Amino acid sequence: MVAYRTVVVGTDGSKSSFAAVEGAARLAAACGAELVIACAYLPMQGPELARAQDQLGAEAYQVVGSAPAEDTLRTAGDRARAQGAVDVRSVAVQGEPVAALVRVAQESAADLLVVGNRGLRSLAGRLLGSVPADVARKAGLDVLIVHTT
Structure with missing residues (x-):
């Protein structure tokens, strides 16, 4: 297996997304990779x-400025470091989450994009699309969907 150098993970502040952050952090630590934690907001x-x-x-925290995103990122960073990630x-x-995650992955020259599976099998996900499914289709790089629900 080729070691990943840059891992991007998305979080929205939910319990499920923090589980994805922790999984990405363990992988980044094992690979000695940089971990980039991204939070999209509208x-x-x-x-x-x-x-x-x-x-x-x-x-509702998802729709009020970037302040909630900054709080989410602070918590996610702490959780990532607790899992052994060093370069965070x-x-x-x-x-929008999908476009934002793909853009961050491209700008970071990431080799891996990590998302949680929340919404993957939901009715809303089937009707409107889900972040994990859309990221997997659009990312153009390896995508790891972490089982978080």
Whole structure:
């Protein structure tokens, strides 16, 4: 097996995505690779934000500026280092998750992109597409889908 040099992992702050971060961190540590933790965010404002918060409830953290992304990245970085990852970098990226993760992987010259499997088999995932399935189709590099649910 060829050792990976740069591993990118996506997180949205969910328990499932933190499990993916921990899996990516263990792999990066074993390979001596840099770990890049990415969090995509889509900021909203005004009435649109109020409606989203009402509808999303606990998931509303995903739609308010980059501050939640920065908090998520801080937590993810701590969890990654606890799994043995040494060379850890974090990046908050404005945009849709799939496009943001693929862009970060390209800009980082990553050899591996890691995502959790949340949404892979859900009804919404079948109808609207899921981050893991779309990343696997669009990334153009090795993708590891970590079983997190």
